Amino acid sequence: MRTFPGQPLEQDEPVFRDPWEAQAFSLVIALHRKGAFSWDEWAAALSESISAAQKAGDPDTGETYYQHWLAALEKLTVSKGLSAPEEMAARKESWRQAYLATPHGQPIELGSG
Amino acid sequence: MSHDHDHTEPPSDLELRVKALESLLLEKGLVNPDALNTIIETYEHKVGPRNGAHVVAKAWTDPAFKQALLTDASSAVADLGYMGRQGEHLTVVENTASVHNLVVCTLCSCYPWTMLGLPPVWYKSAPYRARAVSEPRSVLAEFGTALPESTDIQVWDSTSEMRYLVLPMQPAETEDWNEAQLQALVSRNSMIGVELARPATALDQVDNDS
Known part of the structure; x- marks a missing residue:
C-alpha cells in the first residue's frame, strides 16, 4: 500500500485547491501580523483541531487540512474575543440567504435577503 | 433540483x-x-522551493556561506533577503555520508515556508507525521530513496518556533558546476529529506521538461 499516494510533481501542485482555503489561510497570517495571537498560540490551536478531527474519525490524509485550519481559526478568534459563535452562525445564515435571494449571475451582497 | x-x-x-x-x-x-x-x-506565486534551492546551491559553492548557514541559518538566509514572518528560527541540517536528515512536524504542519513555500499534502498527513518518526527508513523507501544500512537517519520534529531545512549532499560530478546549474538539482523533497538531490544527469531532463 502506498501511504503517500500521488505525490505530484512540485511544479504542478496548486498551493490552494479552493479559493476558500486561500481565504482561510490569509486570515490567519493577517491576524497574526496584527498581533491578534502569537504563532505559538496558532500552532497549538491548529494541532488541537487536527487531533480533535482524528478522534472524530477523520483519517487526516492531508486532504482535510484546511478544514482543520478553519476550525482552529474559528476557535482561536472566539477565545481571543474577536468573534463569537452566535455571530458567526448568524452571519453564515445571512450569506446563505443572500445567495438564495440573488438572481443567478448577479453579485452576492449581504442584506439583500 | 430544477434550474432556477x-x-x-x-x-x-x-x-x-x-x-x-x-x-x-x-x-x-x-x-x-x-x-x-x-x-x-x-x-x-512568490514563495516556493526555489528559495531553498538558491540557499542550498549557494552553500554547495560557497564554503563561508555554508559555515554561516550551519551556524545560524536564520541570519544567513536573512542576508539573502529571506525573512521568516512568523518569528520562527531556522536550522539547517547537513546530510553527509554517515547521517541523513528527515524533517517532519508531528503535531501539525510546521514547515520552513520562507524556504519552501507551503507544505505538500502528504507532509500534512497523519501517516507521514507518525511514520517519519517510527519508521523513517520505510518512508524513505516509499519515496524511492534507499540509503546504505550504515547511514544513520536523524529525524527533526519542527515546531512553531523552530523549522528545519535539509542541506542535501551535493551530487557527484558537479564540482565545477555554477550555482544556477546546481539549483536545478535541488528538489523540494530533497530539502525535506525524503529524497536526495537529483543526479548530475538530471539537468538535461530538467531542461527538456521545462
Missing part, C-alpha cells in the same frame, strides 16, 4: 463559514482586504 435563475445556489458550508468569518473580521477592521490579497498572491 431567481436565486444563486449557496456554496458549501465550509465556504460560507469562511465568508462569514472574513466579513466579520473585515467589518471590525481586524484585517483589511489588500493585506489578504497580498498574502494570497505571495504564497501562491
Whole structure:
C-alpha cells in the first residue's frame, strides 16, 4: 500500500485547491501580523483541531487540512474575543440567504435577503 | 433540483463559514482586504522551493556561506533577503555520508515556508507525521530513496518556533558546476529529506521538461 499516494510533481501542485482555503489561510497570517495571537498560540490551536478531527474519525490524509485550519481559526478568534459563535452562525445564515435571494449571475451582497 | 435563475445556489458550508468569518473580521477592521490579497498572491506565486534551492546551491559553492548557514541559518538566509514572518528560527541540517536528515512536524504542519513555500499534502498527513518518526527508513523507501544500512537517519520534529531545512549532499560530478546549474538539482523533497538531490544527469531532463 502506498501511504503517500500521488505525490505530484512540485511544479504542478496548486498551493490552494479552493479559493476558500486561500481565504482561510490569509486570515490567519493577517491576524497574526496584527498581533491578534502569537504563532505559538496558532500552532497549538491548529494541532488541537487536527487531533480533535482524528478522534472524530477523520483519517487526516492531508486532504482535510484546511478544514482543520478553519476550525482552529474559528476557535482561536472566539477565545481571543474577536468573534463569537452566535455571530458567526448568524452571519453564515445571512450569506446563505443572500445567495438564495440573488438572481443567478448577479453579485452576492449581504442584506439583500 | 430544477434550474432556477431567481436565486444563486449557496456554496458549501465550509465556504460560507469562511465568508462569514472574513466579513466579520473585515467589518471590525481586524484585517483589511489588500493585506489578504497580498498574502494570497505571495504564497501562491512568490514563495516556493526555489528559495531553498538558491540557499542550498549557494552553500554547495560557497564554503563561508555554508559555515554561516550551519551556524545560524536564520541570519544567513536573512542576508539573502529571506525573512521568516512568523518569528520562527531556522536550522539547517547537513546530510553527509554517515547521517541523513528527515524533517517532519508531528503535531501539525510546521514547515520552513520562507524556504519552501507551503507544505505538500502528504507532509500534512497523519501517516507521514507518525511514520517519519517510527519508521523513517520505510518512508524513505516509499519515496524511492534507499540509503546504505550504515547511514544513520536523524529525524527533526519542527515546531512553531523552530523549522528545519535539509542541506542535501551535493551530487557527484558537479564540482565545477555554477550555482544556477546546481539549483536545478535541488528538489523540494530533497530539502525535506525524503529524497536526495537529483543526479548530475538530471539537468538535461530538467531542461527538456521545462
